[in-house]
Amino acid sequence: MEGTQPKSRLNKVMEIFLWAIALAVLAENVFLFLQNRRLNEALAPQIAAGTQLQMLAGLALDGRPQQVTLPESGSNLLIITFSPGCPACQANQDGWKKLANTLELKGVRVLWVSRDPIEITRDYCSKHGIPLSDVLADPPYRTFAQLGLVRVPNTVLVGAEGRVEKVWAGRLDHAGWNTMFAYFGERQETASPLQSQVGANPTGCGPELSQTSVKSCK
DSSP states (O other), X not given: OTTHHHHHHHHHHHHHHHHXXXXXXXXXXXXXXXXXXXXXXXXXXXXXTTOXXXXXXXXXXXXXXXXXXXXXXXXXXXXXXXXXXXXXXXXXXXXXXXXXXXXHHTTOEEEEEESSOHHXXXXXXXXXXXXXXXXXXXXXXXXXXXXXXXXXXXXEEEOGGGBEEEEEESBOOHHHHHHHXXXXXXXXXXXXXXXXXXXXXXXXXXXXXXXXXXXXXX
């Protein structure tokens, strides 16, 4: 019995030691995985004007695959790419809704494309009053790559033959919204002093992209 107790304690010590090694290896693997993902996202291309889009397809919020009809001559399609968990996307939300309502009255189709699963996207759109019939979620990787969904938010204007005419990337400040609305011949409401301060020092996530495109999420 006396000889058994030291062995038992030794076995417990060895077991704890092995568990510690296993947890350390797991933690290192998780760190490397996150580091690699951030690196891949940082290197992901940003969709740009002049890009020729091919066939676009995604999942409607009822789970059925849906193909997107690209604009013909004389028509336009505004694609808003977003992620429900992205602070920069949330900051753009009110401006997007105003723009979408304005353009739909002019006959411009507005399509919201989420990089997240259906359930998360549906909850977000229902909360923010986005028409579920105008939303695609978790699109196939080909569409994912074409629209640059690793980097969100993006507001993409697509013209005839699926050619991208204009891209507004990242979180927009008040000047950015004015530029976008002016592009469509519209005027954005005058900013209050508080709104001007917020626009001058936007917060979000991701790298700076341009003067009118301040922050993006990755």
